[in-house]
Amino acid sequence: MLSFCLKFLAVVVGLLGILIATSPAGVSPVLIPETSTTGLIPPWPIFRVAVALNEFFEAAAVATRPPPVQIKSLATAYWQSEVAYSLTKSGIIDAVGTAGGVTCAKVATSLSLNVDFTCRMMRAGESLKLVASNAADYTYSLTPAGDLLRTDHPMSAKSFMLMINEETRHAWRAAGTKALGLGKSGFSTHFGEEFWEWHSRPAHAPQMAQFDGAMTSFSAEMAGSLLSDWQPPSPNATVCDVGGGVGHMLVAMAQHYPELRGVVFDLPPVAERAKERLQAAGLTSRLSAIGGSFFDALPSEMAACDAFYLKFILHDWPDKQNVALLKRVREVAKPGASIVSTDFIMGVDGAAMETSKRLMDINMMASNPAGARERSWEEYRALFVAAGVAANKVQLIKMRDLVSTVEAKL
Numbered sequence: 485m486l487s488f489c490l491k492f493l494a495v496v497v498g499l500l501g502i503l504i505a506t507s508p509a510g511v512s513p514v515l516i517p518e519t520s521t522t523g524l525i526p527p528w529p530i531f532r533v534a535v536a537l538n539e540f541f542e543a544a545a546v547a548t549r550p551p552p553v554q555i556k557s558l559a560t561a562y563w564q565s566e567v568a569y570s571l572t573k574s575g576i577i578d579a580v581g582t583a584g585g586v587t588c589a590k591v592a593t594s595l596s597l598n599v600d601f602t603c604r605m606m607r608a609g610e611s612l613k614l615v616a617s618n619a620a621d622y623t624y625s626l627t628p629a630g631d632l633l634r635t636d637h638p639m640s641a642k643s644f645m646l647m648i649n650e651e652t653r654h655a656w657r658a659a660g661t662k663a664l665g666l667g668k669s670g671f672s673t674h675f676g677e678e679f680w681e682w683h684s685r686p687a688h689a690p691q692m693a694q695f696d697g698a699m700t701s702f703s704a705e706m707a708g709s710l711l712s713d714w715q716p717p718s719p720n721a722t723v724c725d726v727g728g729g730v731g732h733m734l735v736a737m738a739q740h741y742p743e744l745r746g747v748v749f750d751l752p753p754v755a756e757r758a759k760e761r762l763q764a765a766g767l768t769s770r771l772s773a774i775g776g777s778f779f780d781a782l783p784s785e786m787a788a789c790d791a792f793y794l795k796f797i798l799h800d801w802p803d804k805q806n807v808a809l810l811k812r813v814r815e816v817a818k819p820g821a822s823i824v825s826t827d828f829i830m831g832v833d834g835a836a837m838e839t840s841k842r843l844m845d846i847n848m849m850a851s852n853p854a855g856a857r858e859r860s861w862e863e864y865r866a867l868f869v870a871a872g873v874a875a876n877k878v879q880l881i882k883m884r885d886l887v888s889t890v891e892a893k894l
Contacts, residue, residue: 507532511715513740521708531884539834567608569649572642577633584625639704643697651691659850670850679851700732707736709885717790719743724789726778727797731758735765748773778809782816794825799848802855810871821894829888831860840886868892
């Protein structure tokens with residue numbers, strides 16, 4: 485038995501050694517501001533070891549889980565999301581706040597909630613590791629995960645939690661029922677309009693603001709991943725963020741590269757909100773925002789771009805529209821510029837990460853027009869080739885995240 489254990493340990497150590505020895509080096513931005521999320525990204529060797537261990541234990545858990553338990557766990561999985569949503573939407577998370585040390589009864593009273601129901605909901609939240617209790621005085625405080633759901637947290641995920649459990653939830657249910665036979669998006673099936681049309685209506689301005697907030701929080705750690713594994717063509721490059729929303733990714737780039745200049749390009753109402761974001765960040769001397777559609781000819785100002793960045797754009801659209809979009813970029817791009825696209829690229833990671841991507845693929849079915857999807861590396865490269873980019877000019881950049889980046893040299 486001892487001999488077997490030693491041999492097993494030797495194999496594990498050997499595999500870990502291979503992972504460490506073959507890990508990429510990553511890149512280092514010119515400047516690391518105090519607010520940078522690059523500090524959340526582990527070194528490549530640690531990331532690869534952590535992923536390998538997670539894959540092992542996940543496989544072991546699945547192998548030892550009886551089928552009835554698996555079915556019951558799947559059937560009730562949404563209960564956890566409902567608890568997290570309730571704690572966030574009701575204001576309980578904010579009421580516990582940064583200081584903590586508050587009883588559930590006091591939280592309920594401050595929010596005019598039922599004491600019994602509130603205490604039971606917080607007890608469930610404790611099991612989900614969103615709040616922690618002090619057995620000595622029955623007070624609660626936020627865990628690091630629960631802290632991220634505070635309204636005033638600098639990386640707040642509150643908007644993301646609310647959006648996923650509100651309009652997105654309806655779109656998912658429709659995608660798996662009525663839309664499954666129609667081949668339409670779950671969103672249009674339930675709401676009668678596609679995602680962008682519905683959100684652009686003045687009556688749905690709160691939901692649009694919530695979407696902006698969700699994308700900002702969703703991108704915070706991702707910005708750290710991108711900046712740790714991809715760097716602009718030069719420290720003083722001009723980067724155009726195509727479909728860049730309110731500019732969170734471009735702002736992060738500019739904060740790490742003090743000479744970098746750039747343009748956020750999105751629909752006119754979004755570009756106006758981006759201008760406010762750039763103003764708040766104090767970066768209007770280097771960054772600007774332009775309104776328009778990336779399916780039309782791009783503004784001549786974007787001819788100065790050294791890199792055209794697209795985050796979560798290609799997975800939003802069918803192949804035909806993506807090829808048209810990439811051709812629009814090529815029309816305005818100067819020789820030597822690049823197109824850089826970050827998305828959930830399927831088939832390039834282990835089983836646990838691929839499961840998350842397959843679920844995101846269903847989210848595309850639910851939320852976006854028919855044809856929107858997550859794609860494999862080969863399918864992404866085929867989009868660029870169809871848009872006129874040579875296959876050998878398109879490369880995959882792995883990142884320490886669920887997402888990867890494709891870079892095409894023009």
